[in-house]
Amino acid sequence: QKEVxxxxxxxxxxxxxxxxxxxxxxxxxxxxxxxxxxxxxxxPELIMSIYSNGDKEDGRxxxxxxxxxxxxxxxxxxxxxxxxxxxxxxxxxxGSNYKLTFGKGTLLTVNP
Amino acid sequence: DAGVIQxxxxxxxxxxxxxxxxxxxxxxHDYLFWYRQTMMRGLELLIYFxxxxxxxDSGMPEDRFSAKMPNASFSTLKIQPSExxxxxxxxxxxxxxxxxxETQYFGPGTRLLVL
Numbered sequence: 001q002k003e004v005x006x007x008x009x010x011x012x013x014x015x016x017x018x019x020x021x022x023x024x025x026x027x028x029x030x031x032x033x034x035x036x037x038x039x040x041x042x043x044p045e046l047i048m049s050i051y052s053n054g055d056k057e058d059g060r061x062x063x064x065x066x067x068x069x070x071x072x073x074x075x076x077x078x079x080x081x082x083x084x085x086x087x088x089x090x091x092x093x094x095g096s097n098y099k100l101t102f103g104k105g106t107l108l109t110v111n112p
Numbered sequence: 113d114a115g116v117i118q119x120x121x122x123x124x125x126x127x128x129x130x131x132x133x134x135x136x137x138x139x140x141h142d143y144l145f146w147y148r149q150t151m152m153r154g155l156e157l158l159i160y161f162x163x164x165x166x167x168x169d170s171g172m173p174e175d176r177f178s179a180k181m182p183n184a185s186f187s188t189l190k191i192q193p194s195e196x197x198x199x200x201x202x203x204x205x206x207x208x209x210x211x212x213x214e215t216q217y218f219g220p221g222t223r224l225l226v227l
């Protein structure tokens with residue numbers, strides 16, 4: 001069973017702080033990694049993608065990938081109340097015919 | 113672009129009734145995905161199509177579920193007969209090319225409650 005694990009949270013941070021969200025995956029053949037944000041009652045929307053080891057920055061968001069440790073993370077700098085949402089980690093596994101396997105998500109709350 | 117369109121947005125039905133969920137993908141997208149989301153199991157892929165052809169239906173929970181894509185702009189997910197455990201949010205997503213660099217765009221979802 002190929003799995004993607006996330007801490008369910010809730011993760012609570014004060015406004016302006018750095019929020020760190022973590023994800024581990026079980027299949028070493030995984031090749032593409034995505035972070036989706038889902039506001040309550042809404043659909044998931046892609047905020048970051050990463051394919052190679054290291055860091056990828058986009059505005060206040062940084063995705064980090066370590067394939068040796070089978071670990072991917074998302075850092076949100078200068079957290080805002082509008083960042084409060086559930087963050088879903090998704091993995092595309094080699095040979096899975098484009099299927100994305102999602103973690104159950106981490107609920108982030110940013111307190112003003 | 114209107115994005116992925118799903119209907120109905122909410123559905124309340126009684127156990128044993130047939131439920132049909134509908135999806136219109138983004139124009140030009142060759143891939144269409146049906147997902148189910150629950151608190152217990154998270155977001156699960158049920159089935160996906162490429163150029164209107166079902167490619168992988170291994171996530172379809174049982175024979176009560178069926179999906180079709182008669183043309184490039186329309187897909188249905190049918191549950192017959194429905195059961196209370198089918199209560200969930202069902203998302204449709206589409207993609208131009210879901211390979212390494214292409215994301216999937218999700219519709220607003222259909223919230224299904226089976227009483």
